Amino acid sequence: MTDRTERDRTAPSTTGRVLRPRAWPSPVRAMTRILNADGSPPVSAPTGTGTGRSAVVDCALYVDGRRQPGDWTYAEALAAARREEHGFVWIGLHQPELAEMTAIAETYGLHELAVEDAVKAEQRPKLERFGDVVFLVLRTARYCEHTELTENSEVVETGQVMLFIGPNFVISVRHGDACRLAPIRADLETKQELLLHGPWAVAYGVTDRVVDLYLEVAEQIEDDLDVLEAEVFDRHGHGRIQRIYQMKRELVEFKRAVVPLQRPLMTLTSQVNRDVPKEIRKYFRDVQDHLSRTVEQVNSYDDLLNSILQARLAQVTVDQNNDMRKIAAWAAIAAVWTSIAGVEGMNFDNMPELKMTYGYPVALALMLGVSLALYRWFRRNGWL
Secondary structure, eight states, X not given: OOSOOOOOOOOOOTTSOOBOOOOSHHHHHHHHHHHTTTSOOOOOOSSSOTTSOOOEEEEEEEETTEEOOSOOOHHHHHXXXXXXXXXXXXXXXXXXXXXXXXXXXXXXXXXXXXXXXXXXXXXXXXXXXXXXXXXXXXXXXXXOOOSSOOTTOOOEEEEEEEEEEOSSEEEEEEESSSSOSHHHHHXXXXXXXXXXXXXXXXXXXXXXXXXXXXXXXXXXXXXXXXXXXXXXXXXXXXXXXXXXXXHHHHHHHHHHHHGGGHHHHHHXXXXXXXXSOHHHHHHHHHHHHHHHHHXXXXXXXXXXXXXXXXXXXXXXXXXXXXXXXXXXXXXXXXXXXXXXXXXXXXXXXXXXXXXXTTHHHHHHHHHHHHXXXXXHHHHHTTOO
């Protein structure tokens, strides 16, 4: 299961004090020391990645809602966007390293705290503002297909998408494969009227796709819960508790991705929010509606799973009681033989029955008769 560890750090929000981007030379060195605390050599200059692999998946310039032809570096694209009245840059990054992310941050004026979050990718969904740049964090989710639900099944895979939204640029940083952004870019490029609204149109497109994936995951989790419920209440089923607990863990992971996103979306759709164009706020309200429906589904699934777990625990208790009754019934039957044999085996001199001609068969008949009577009584009362 990916992206399980979460790090809660106090950071500025959209409702608090606005932080201005700092000058980059000293923060870059400070952040390098933070991220290389394991003793590895610090990054000396933001000239590229340590592995030689570029994290830039796509870098495009959009003018009047249309993608401009040509291959652009992120610096050239930003300069060209600033010369256009309705131009912006969309840079797509996949798991960038510190050096390359630092170089991009220097060019686009990104705050080092947001850059640190983008590199480490251990954040809850949140919305922060650093000067003219808005930093939006989303947790992505994807349903993992499986033939049978076991105690080791991975049901939900999670990842993260971070968006830096500036006046004439948007930078998307993706971690994990739960939500690929290339199809979103291709779809938005067919909607010129939407892209005319600039970087916030991209933010809407990404957020909408992430929430749509939530709905798909919720529907498929419901199918798994139906299977679990049927197995638990099946007379011949076993419904192992480990499987139920594993499903609950996966649901908690999914819930951590879905529920915290409500507050950022409420901020984006607020009437007092002047950063988001009025037309785009309407689209975000539709996304918020879908998210609210998903949150309701997740909460109902959590309650249902708790009920299934309690029902299974009650079944286990009933099964244990039935086993104890069977053991007690057979012990009572065995006690008849033990008591009669114990009395007859005391070997006192004055025991008349020891000299009876038919004493032995009478004792055996008595043992067998009482045992059969007890057996029939226990069977009639459901103990055996």
